[in-house]
Amino acid sequence: MKNVIKIFYSPEKAFKEIKEKNIKPLLPFLILVFFSLIINLLYANFIIYPKKAELLQMQNLPPEAIERASKFLSREFLNIQTLLGTFIFFPITILLISGFYHLLIPIFGGESKFEHAFIYVVYSKFINVLAHYIKFPISLFKKGLIVHTDLAVFFPFLKNKIFLYLFLTQFDIFTIYSLYVISCGMNILSGVPKKRALFIVYSLWLLVSIIISILGIKGRRLAF
Numbered sequence: 001m002k003n004v005i006k007i008f009y010s011p012e013k014a015f016k017e018i019k020e021k022n023i024k025p026l027l028p029f030l031i032l033v034f035f036s037l038i039i040n041l042l043y044a045n046f047i048i049y050p051k052k053a054e055l056l057q058m059q060n061l062p063p064e065a066i067e068r069a070s071k072f073l074s075r076e077f078l079n080i081q082t083l084l085g086t087f088i089f090f091p092i093t094i095l096l097i098s099g100f101y102h103l104l105i106p107i108f109g110g111e112s113k114f115e116h117a118f119i120y121v122v123y124s125k126f127i128n129v130l131a132h133y134i135k136f137p138i139s140l141f142k143k144g145l146i147v148h149t150d151l152a153v154f155f156p157f158l159k160n161k162i163f164l165y166l167f168l169t170q171f172d173i174f175t176i177y178s179l180y181v182i183s184c185g186m187n188i189l190s191g192v193p194k195k196r197a198l199f200i201v202y203s204l205w206l207l208v209s210i211i212i213s214i215l216g217i218k219g220r221r222l223a224f
Contacts, residue, residue: 007123011181015188025119032125037086039132044078047139097121110192120185124178131174149173166216170209179205
C-alpha cells in the first residue's frame with residue numbers, strides 16, 4: 001500500500017522499491033479494481049442515472065426508441081453494466097495495454113517481463129482513478145458529466161473546431177502524469193533509458209490522441 005501512495009508523488013522511488021523487494025502486482029491490482037468500482041458506482045448512480053432523460057433527449061430518438069433505451073438507463077442496468085465493466089472490461093484493457101508494452105520494450109533495448117509491464121500499467125491507472133475521485137464532487141455540484149482538467153478548458157470557443165477541441169481534451173494533467181508513471185516503470189523495471197522511455201510513451205499517446213480526435217469528428221458527423 002505504501003508503494004501505491006508513493007506513486008502519486010515519487011514514482012521513481014516507488015518502482016525502485018518494487019524492484020528491490022520484488023513486489024508482486026496482485027494486491028495493487030485488487031486495490032485498483034476496488035477503488036475503481038466505488039467511483040464507477042458513484043458516477044452511475046449520482047451523475048448518469050439522474051441525467052438519463054437529458055441523455056436520451058440529446059439522441060433525437062423517436063418516442064418508441066426512447067422507451068426502449070430508457071430500460072438500458074435504469075438504475076439496475078447501470079449498476080450491472082458498471083460491475084461488468086469494472087470486473088471484466090477494465091482488467092482486459094489493462095492486460096492488453098500491458099501486453100502491448102511488453103512486446104514493444106525489446107525493440108527499444110529493454111528487457112521486459114510481462115509482469116513488469118503489468119505493474120507499471122496498473123500503477124499508472126491509480127492516477128486516472130484519482131482523477132475521477134477529484135472530478136466527481138465537481139460533477140455532482142455542476143450536475144454535469146464532463147469536468148475538464150485539460151487544455152480545452154482554456155479554449156471553449158473552439159468547440160466548433162471539432163478536431164482541435166477534441167485534440168486539446170487529450171492533454172489532461174492526470175493523463176500526462178499517468179504516462180510519466182509508465183515511463184518511470186519502463187525505465188526502472190524494464191531497463192529502458194529514461195529519455196527513450198519518455199519518447200516512446202508520449203509519442204504513442206500523441207498518435208492515439210490524433211486518431212481519437214479524427215474518430216470523434218467522424219462520430220459527430222454520423223450523429224448528424
